[in-house]
Amino acid sequence: MALLARTARKALLETRASLPPTCLLPLRAHITTQSHTLETGNVPDPLIQSGQRVSSDLKDKTASRTLSPRAPTPSTPSSPNARLDVVSKQITPSIRNLLPLLHSQPSHYMTLHIHGRPYLLTRGDTLRLPFLMPHVKPGDVLRLNRATHIGSRDYTLKAPEPIKGTADHGKKVFYLDERLFTVRARVVGIDTEPMRVEEKTKRRQRHTKHVYSKMRFTVLKISELEVKSLQEYEEVLKGEGEGEGQATEA
Template sequence: MSRSLRTLFELRAASTPRPAAAFTLPIRPLSTTTPTKSATATTPVISAESHQPKAAAATAAAAGAETQALYPRIPQQVSPPTSETRASLAQLLPLLRAQPAHYLTAHIWGRPYLVTAGDQIRLPFKMPGVVPGDVLRLDRASTLGSRDFTLQGKPYIDERLFECRATVLGTETEPLRVKVKTKRRQRRAKQVKSKHHFTMLRISEVNIHGPEAVGL
């Protein structure tokens, strides 16, 4: 009797399916009916040559926008000259133009510089957006003169009366400076390093226009 019960229990245990473990995943066969892409439906290939002009145009547009953002064109607000000023310009400006060795006080980023043709300017900052060889027009001047005559602006001279151009020579750096900062009753010492950059300009030309430039 006991042997038959044991055999019956073993048969039931063998026939009863065991529950799958919690950490096992069901194995699913890969379906062979998955649609595949046709050989004719290929991704269009775009050559790099077709994109090169657009990329160059985009780069040039970005550079122009950056330059315009750095140095926006701000027109001068010139008040109409009086009758005495017009008469003085019409009479004395040709004499000022006839004398050589003209000079002017150019304003670059709000700083005045007394220059003449051939002078070099060392700006106390690094001018962004320029490279060596660029030609800049300085259109802000408060004084324009020669040996015997001087034209004074209020505050600036009309940019139509003169033309001053400067060539960018490059940038310079000073030697590295180290300053030791200490505080009273403290043993710690802090080192502050500084290395300033400068922009070099050379005044290439200074020309004075006649009274006809302003309609006199």
């Protein structure tokens, strides 16, 4: 048995020796069990240098889930259909010059905004709102504090025109300073409309359904509509300025 094994080994050695060196063998397709993975060892250099290769920079970028530092910083969220109400706080030269003239004329009108809708009102007007105002009862006194126009016979103080919303910023609506005027409205009552009857019909049916509805509306009466004089307005501004100063000190 041992002898047989030795002869077999010898035979193997002989066959290996008899083969010519590999470089002289005819060119043939290699059939190997070795896998051709994309290791740097067996991938040619030009392929590594090509655009297909994923650089370490790109890997970092995709891993970090944020954009490159050169990209503009993400802004604070504001949707294009958002709305920003801007109430002016400063006294402008035109207010300083023309408010005395506006104030000197007797009766005034204002464009007052309730829930963003404008109502042109003067003192003593009765306003039937197109909705039922919640949580108010007849006799309650409301202060209206959003106005865009204050006018008299010859002069009008206007707030700037509203700016339309774009992709970068929402709509901006400008209002006059609420310390320029005092408007009080009393809730007078609740108005109702006549009963509405809507006929609902279906095809090929003799039956007609009637739907009844009756809307209710709050009625306001403007009891006070006053424009402050320049002196009063400046005093208010000064008082608030002092108050703010104290607040910051304390």
